[in-house]
Amino acid sequence: MKRTFMLLLSLMVLLATLATVSAQDRRRHRSRFGRKSRTVAIIGGGAAAGALLGGKKGAAIGAGGAGLYAMNRPAAKRHFKHRTRRIGTVASGTALGAGIGGAVGHKKGALIGAGAGAGSSYLYTRRYRRHRRIN
Secondary structure, rough: HHHHHHHHHHHHHHHOOOOOOOOOOOOOOOOOOOHHHHHHHHHHHHHHHHHHHHHHHHHHHHHHHHHHHHHHHHHHHHHOOOOOOHHHHHHHHHHHHHHHHHHHHHHHHHHHHHHHHHHHHOOOOOOOOOOOOOO
């Protein structure tokens, strides 16, 4: 089961990276979704895909990964407050860590993974905070 899950997950990532995108296509069109609704749809889609592949733990992994992507894309940086994005990133990292830890070590692994995911995603949000010194 684990091998099948990992094979399908890596195949999904491979297919997502092979999508063709035209750099010259600059047409702007109005989306049917609002910007915040799109973020929710990205996270929900990741959770649904993970749940189909790996049950509860897969849903946590999918939602966590999609949440990290959704909260750190350029549109989210423009339309969400910094505090909201930080909370979303830390919550997504916690879910991702708990899912991976639960897949490896059940309940105790999920707790350890959740702590590691929360800590590392918080540090990730702090990476751009550089103070300029004036000489």
